[in-house]
Amino acid sequence: MNPLNLPFDAEAMLAGLRPWIECESPSYDASAVNRMMDLAAYELAAGAMVERIPGRMGFGGSLRARFPHADEGKPGILIAGHMDTVHPVGTLKVLPFRREGDICYGPGIMDMKGGNYVSVEAIRQLARAGLQTPLPVTVLFTPDEEVGTPSTRELIEAEAARNKYVLVPEPAREDGGVVIGRYAIARFNLRTTGKPSHAGARLADGRSAIAAMARRILEIEAMTGEDCTFSVGVVQAGQWVNCVSSLCEAQALTMAKTQEDLDDGVARLMNLAGEADGVEFTVTRGVTRPVWPPDQPGTMQMYELAREIAGEIGFDLSAGSAGGGSDGNFTGYMGVPTLDSLGVRGKGLHTLNEHIEVSSLVERARLMAGMLMRLA
Secondary structure (H helix, E strand, C coil): CCHHHCCCCHHHHHHHHHHHHCCCCECCCHHHHHHHHHHHHHHHHCCCEEEEECCCCCCCCEEEEECCCCCCCCCCEEEEEECCECCCCCHHHCCCCEEECCEEECCCHHHHHHHHHHHHHHHHHHHHCCCCCCCCEEEEEECCHHHCCCCCHHHHHHHHHCCCEEEECCCCCCCCCEEEEECEEEEEEEEEECECCECCCCHHHCECHHHHHHHHHHHHHCCCCCCEEEEEEEEEECCCCCECCCEEEEEEEEEECCHHHHHHHHHHHHCCCEEECCEEEEEEEEEEECCECCCCHHHHHHHHHHHHHHHHHCCCCCEEEECCCCCHHHHHHHCCCEEECCCCCEECCCCCCCEEECCHHHHHHHHHHHHHHHCC
16 A cells, blocks of 8 residues: 555544643643653554653653564664643643634644654554554654753664664745754853842942843844854843842854854854953853754655655655754764654744644655655
8 A cells, every 4th residue: 555645634633633732841841741741652652662761950751662563673763853842831821722724823733743743643544554664663752852952862862873764853844845954053051240239229339230141142143144143032130120130141042054153153152251340241051953964865865755755745845954953953963864844834833823734734644654664
């Protein structure tokens, strides 16, 4: 039986996906992420050996599912996805799961629970049809991608090293294409330390950490150029408005197209550290996603196969490098053939307009099933 003709049903998949979307799972809420892993484990338990891997560093745990195969233990296919989202618990109140025609909204539905669910459904339909993939298949769902994968990078890399191919069901590119390389991303923790004083009676005696950080943020973001961008996305400071704040903390991110550009950007940001007007500014390097260079032979072979399958489904599959990191950065950097953005079509990821195209559930399930049956 041709795997592209399997009876994928968009309505059934959307109904199955809904509990995943309504189980909010922000990265920093380990209990919430673990509840999401429970749902995924139940979906996978009928056909796979499921392992729950405890979390660390304050994050939730991971889930690994291995499917029965005659060549179990030999290098095969790893499907790597994350179950954490950027949306805090309570987002459902303002972004509820709702459908409007071919559009369906919900926190994390595009990034990347939709793609994860489609992958599970592809495997499930192959099993129901009695089709055996040429290679063993492993699914690995992790809890911390949205914050840079600080606790599970080693786990992902170890699993990738045991496999021949990696498929990443992150959201499709805007035109439905896939990703064959990703830019580098580095994170930084910033801190300004000033001098407290009473903001009403002794304002001039203080040195505001907040004001100093504000000036630094403008300086940092002004460093953005064509090949390296800088942004500050988190700022925390102050407890009382009548006090000159002596401490302000922030988080910055830089993205670059090449490792050389990233190294230069990191050096420039680190060199900003120092003291000015009685306020100390410190910069600490955080987690980094390395450059995954495009056009690696193994990845390009995977892309050509995916494009052939897409043509049979009825659409043209483009490919290119992309900004915005994923765990594909790690596996691609390792040199393991990796194809990313195999997930659903949609828009608005990381916003309160996040949504998918319902019709893409079937399209991407067929694409995933085809890849699983033809990679050898």
